[in-house]
Amino acid sequence: GAVVSQHPSWVICKSGTSVKIECRSLDFQATTMFWYRQFPKQSLMLMATSNEGSKATYEQGVEKDKFLINHASLTLSTLTVTSAHPEDSSFYICSASATAGQSSISYYEQYFGPGTRLTVT
């Protein structure tokens, strides 16, 4: 149980285009989903937190108009990198935490997707 998928796993796009990354919880309902970014040789940095049906909360320094997050259902959140530029090239990874009360799922434990490698040329 507690599987999170992410799609695509790798994407190369041209500068100026937009890229959408999907994060799905496959076998549980995710109240909250988190989006992280990792630059080479650095730690995972939280970009934003999204709760189903409400606006995402962005961390300081993360442009909400550039990184659009939609959490339309309890199993799906999307991150759209709009007008991507080479400096947006990074590894993006999502995680999901479950609603309380689901058996075998730990509350506050986050379950991660495998990540998406974005390269903007």
Place this chain on the structure above:
Amino acid sequence: ILNVEQSPQSLHVQEGDSTNFTCSFPSSNFYALHWYRWETAKSPEALFVMTLNGDEKKKGRISATLNTKEGYSYLYIKGSQPEDSATYLCAFIGNAGNMLTFGGGTRLMVKP
């Protein structure tokens, strides 16, 4: 900004060696500490969620201890195997909420 640090950054050991690494975190407003194992091209896998000072948790050959008063946790691997090769991440949760603040990770490579 919360300071969560892991050391060493990387570690090479021989198969059969036992090893340990450290995660240090703020000792105030502590709620929980998570340990994850992250193998290349896979999702980070949760190893332990530690909440109480003095906690010691074990999963097979891997164990972890927690000292919330001084702000550190140790992860131990007994008799390392090549399949233990991965990056080990710790993440701190403070009382403010469920946001994880990650350390930089320790990359372990076990040579056969």
